[in-house]
Amino acid sequence: MSDTTAPSTRRTISFLLPVYDEAENIEVFHAALVESAAHLEDRYDVQFLYVDDGSSDGSLAVLKGLHDRDPRVVVLALSRNFGHQKAVTAALDACHADAAIIMDTDLQDPPRVSLDLVAAWEAGADVVYAQRLTRDDSAFKRATAHVFYRVLTRAASIDIPRNTGDFRLLDRKVVDELRLYREHNRFLRGMVSHVGFTQVAVPFHRDKRHGGSTGYPISKMVKLAGDGIFGFSTAPLQLISRVGMAFSLLSLLGIVYALVVRLAYPENAVPGWAFLAITLFLIGGVQISMLGILGSYLGRVYVEVQDRPLYSVADTIGDPW
Structure with missing residues (x-):
């Protein structure tokens, strides 16, 4: 008689983690993420899905090392740099967990906040977005972000919450809906608002970047702002x-x-x-x-x-x- 293992009936949570030239941050970030995720493992199976967006600094090698040490780590290596929004899209397409948590890997999105996102999801929310109360950025970046959100709020045909990025939890049915959105000039936080469902905010204080340089210089910030305004407003x-x-x-x-x-x-x-x-x-x-x-x-x-x-x-x- 063969010995078979019954499939797990526990619900699953997948962390979707886009990476671009974050070699000096990945190890520190992953350690902090594992520490926070340990509080979920009594109730959920957890997976860490990293998407390497054509990094040129050895990030992929670091991610492969993480996978060798931790089988919960899964790595998608894109063929070149497609941009942050498309890297997140690749993770969403590959994810089949009951809930997905999108995070950046520079430690500006504190992994501990993911526990608050899960708590709000358990309370019945379909989308839980992390809303920044403060942000440890330069005065220029804070000012331009303030202007962008004011313009977007006035121009957009849907209600896109202010002071939010892509740091959020999405229920399985929301992920399935987002996978139907295939436009190339992607503004995911706008798409999530467009999808609807029950959405709630979890306030948090955004930390300073741990190391390296931002993947969003002024040129990419301007393009993202254009994608938000032109994609969701006439x-x-x-x-x-x-x-x-x-x-x-x-x-x-x-x-x-x-x-x-x-x-x-x-x-x-x-x-x-x-x-x-x-x-x-x-x-x-x-x-x-x-x-x-x-x-x-x-x-x-x-x-x-x-x-x-x-x-x-x-x-x-x-x-x-």
Whole structure:
């Protein structure tokens, strides 16, 4: 008679962990994560799903070492750098656990907060997002983040919570819904808001980056902001019409003023070549800016029509569930 092991009936939680050039942070982060996850292991089976997003600093080798020492570690190695949002998407596509917790690996998202996310999920929430009360960043980054969230709140067609990143817990049914969203210019926190379900916030204090340099320099921050605004709002297109109407009104007022001066006060009529040149340059600049907005939307349509894969996986180490 063969000896078979009954499958585990315990629920599962998978930590989804995108990595890009984090070699000096991974070991410290993983130790802190394991320490926090130990508080869950009496109730859940836990897995750590790392996605190496084409790192060039030896991060993949460190991750392979983690897998050799800890069989709960699974590694997806992407074929090149596809970007943070697509690395998280790869993890979501591979995840089949009852709940997924998305975290960055630079220790700005404290692993201990994941216990609060799980507690809120156990209380009935489908999405639990970590909302920053404070953040240990430069004044410039705090100021630009503040401006971004204010603009996004006003422009977006859905309610995207302020001061949140991708640090959140997603129930299985939410992960399944997100896997249907295949647009290339991805803004995951907007997609999660668009999905709906029961969503609650867990406030936390964001820590300082442990080491290395941020994977989000100003250029990537601007692109992410554009993905959020253009992906979830038609406000820029509406702005074109409003600016056009405003300049038409100004032109009409200018015509009325010129006629009044010319007919009623001809002695005050002075040729205004400088004013005319400035006006032409201003209108030309506005027109080019508006064409740029149209081009942004058109470019996104072009990328979506190509329908290329979001990412490519070069290697899978371990068995994700």
